Amino acid sequence: xxxxxxxxxxxxxxxxxxxxxxxxxxxxxxxxxxxxxxxxxxxxxxxxxxxxxxxxxxxxxxxxxxxxxxxxxxxxxxxxxxxxxxxxxxxxxxxxxxxxxxxxxxxxxxxxxxxxxxxxxxxxxxxxxxxxxxxxxxxxxxxxxxxxxxxxxxxxxxxxxxxxxxxxxxxxxxxxxxxxxxxxxxxxxxxxxxxxxxxxxxxxxxxxxxxxxxxxxxxxxxxxxxxxxxxxxxxxxxxxxxxxxxxxxxxxxxxxxxx
Numbered sequence: 198x199x200x201x202x203x204x205x206x207x208x209x210x211x212x213x214x215x216x217x218x219x220x221x222x223x224x225x226x227x228x229x230x231x232x233x234x235x236x237x238x239x240x241x242x243x244x245x246x247x248x249x250x251x252x253x254x255x256x257x258x259x260x261x262x263x264x265x266x267x268x269x270x271x272x273x274x275x276x277x278x279x280x281x282x283x284x285x286x287x288x289x290x291x292x293x294x295x296x297x298x299x300x301x302x303x304x305x306x307x308x309x310x311x312x313x314x315x316x317x318x319x320x321x322x323x324x325x326x327x328x329x330x331x332x333x334x335x336x337x338x339x340x341x342x343x344x345x346x347x348x349x350x351x352x353x354x355x356x357x358x359x360x361x362x363x364x365x366x367x368x369x370x371x372x373x374x375x376x377x378x379x380x381x382x383x384x385x386x387x388x389x390x391x392x393x394x395x396x397x398x399x400x401x402x403x404x405x406x407x408x409x410x411x412x413x414x415x416x417x418x419x420x421x422x423x424x425x426x427x428x429x430x431x432x433x434x435x436x437x438x439x440x441x442x443x444x445x446x447x448x449x450x451x452x453x454x455x456x
């Protein structure tokens with residue numbers, strides 16, 4: 198009989214952390230090796246971060262970008278455990294640190310662990326490639342709960358990157374992350390982002406392709422955080438025993454690379 202995969206959960210006091218702990222308790226394929234929060238936090242069943250690193254086969258971390266980058270370095274320093282990162286809002290320097298850590302351990306990093314959303318990325322890239330920028334504008338709308346600290350969401354940026362890849366341009370060269378005042382006419386090829394924060398919205402994302410006489414909308418709605426937790430556990434299965442490298446949900450799901 199195969200031994201259960203030992204999973205530690207970082208950012209365990211957050212909404213996603215709690216959802217993952219709940220999912221672990223109902224799946225005999227996994228063993229909850231412990232949960233940890235911010236450095237120095239204790240109580241509520243939390244263990245020290247170093248103890249979690251020692252005990253786990255894979256750590257699922259849904260804390261903050263800064264904490265995830267530090268955790269990646271700590272795991273890499275001892276050649277394990279593997280790491281699944283669900284934090285968003287990274288600075289370039291933090292991403293560089295994670296990529297360096299991935300030279301020594303397997304790291305799955307994604308802004309969204311929904312299977313449906315990751316399937317949708319390919320559709321967005323295909324639509325962007327087929328609909329000419331001269332006549333079709335792209336706008337990405339996203340809505341999340343009031344406690345989300347970064348904007349646009351990591352998922353919205355994933356969708357923006359998929360659209361930009363479809364058109365063969367870097368997102369940074371065409372993105373517009375907000376409009377205020379006299380903004381002038383919309384530039385050809387611009388990819389815009391609109392953000393809503395309020396209440397307990399789990400996650401709503403839509404990509405609008407707007408022409409003069411018609412609009413095509415591709416959308417995804419998250420109804421329960423349990424789906425993200427199940428996707429994160431699928432990523433943990435993928436990462437366990439995997440060769441060092443930085444992976445994403447396209448790899449986990451066996452989907453063809455977009456570029």
